Amino acid sequence: MSEITLIGVDWGSTSVRAFAIARGGAVVNVRRTDDGVFLRSGDFGARLAALLGDWPANVPILMCGMIGSDRGWVQAPYVTAPAGLDDLAKHLVRVPFVRPAFIVPGVSLIADETCEVMRGEETIVMGLDARDALACLPGTHAKWVDVDDRRIVDFRTYMTGELRALVLGHGALATGVAQEHSHDAFAQGLDAASSGVTSGLFQARARRLLGRLAAEHTAAFVGGVLIGEELRHEARGERVTVAAQGEIASAYAAALDGRPHAIEDPERAVAKGLWRIAEAAGLC
């Protein structure tokens, strides 16, 4: 086994992934648990020690994600965009632990017309193969990021995943029946997005009542409306780099059909980003 020179930890709200990283940035081992920041409060030192287990104790640790939020271990203040590797590396925040362990700051953007925040996604962006990209990071709060020479220049957030879960779990669109994917229903949802989200979502109910949409295709239709809303505001012709895998990657690929795009694995990207930031900070 290659010599491990960095432990990277992507510590989010609901899950945590730890990477044992060798010289050069290769991930030689991964551990995944559901011990997310929001699962219980505090006691982060013991939780990290348990996560690392028998991994080498003499290498630095770099963490990103909600672990740096006000509900995390130590708050890592946002750095303001534009922000690249050096800006993130300069503002690492050390946590009280028996060995050197740091948190990557989030990134904020404050303009007259808008405010934006990200925490965790900045590290994925740093790890993308694409140095210049319109990066799409699907999720609870999906981010679309303008990346220029591996710097975060501008970004927008869409509450896609959160709204999807809320409307399918409660109220007029909740069906109580197991959902099946349907390319047709997804495509119809994409089209319905043109009348706006609050109108397009109601279409899932009206079409079901009028026999035009099967109950088990509600989630596919809703996914189409919400992803369609992102695409109405983004992806106007530039090449899009989508950081996603599995069904989510397939959904975005279908939605981007005909437009230039690439898919990258977000887990690979976050590990690579942690490595690159650690390198820029002189940690490894």
Add this chain to the structure above:
Amino acid sequence: MSEITLIGVDWGSTSVRAFAIARGGAVVNVRRTDDGVFLRSGDFGARLAALLGDWPANVPILMCGMIGSDRGWVQAPYVTAPAGLDDLAKHLVRVPFVRPAFIVPGVSLIADETCEVMRGEETIVMGLDARDALACLPGTHAKWVDVDDRRIVDFRTYMTGELRALVLGHGALATGVAQEHSHDAFAQGLDAASSGVTSGLFQARARRLLGRLAAEHTAAFVGGVLIGEELRHEARGERVTVAAQGEIASAYAAALDGRPHAIEDPERAVAKGLWRIAEAAGLC
């Protein structure tokens, strides 16, 4: 007291209002309870009898709203738009009750690109003073209706009230603090709607985290985003008739500032609509 010639009942999901209506259409008495269709199932005959109490037993009863849905007393199939007084009157559905009692059908619209349904709102529209209007009916599922010579020609639904309740009750926008109205926050929400709903809603979180929005003004901001979304798709210059009262009427009036609009009382309109439909059906 004038002689009562019709009992009108607006029987919705969560509340019921009964109107004792005199010759000419004047409402001489109103009863309001929370015995909505969804409160418990079935037993509608006894529930109606309890509601009517000592009101005259020799006059016909006309009901509208969710009482005609698949969870109501008897299902009243949708009539298709365009639909006016005569179309609704021709398709009243009688319920099994000791005296003549009928339900007004809902209205549906099926086009290539869209499906729409309403149930209850058709009766409000029939009762508006405005014979020709772009009618705005705020609510859980807000409706915007093109009304031509008191006929429902076309309509669109926005899940405004439902999304408002969902995002304020759960997830990233739930604050746990009592909400206060703020004209400024509402206006900022209206502006934020221009970037779309799923993006505009996230602004409530980002601005709070960055100190640009007070936690207690979250609901006002969210209201602005959602009503702003309606206005982005509607109200392009025509006179708008808003059927709302209280804070909701004020919110729409503020959002429509500078555009021609009128406010009508939806309770008065639904009673008037029941009367006009009953008249068209020869019930009174």
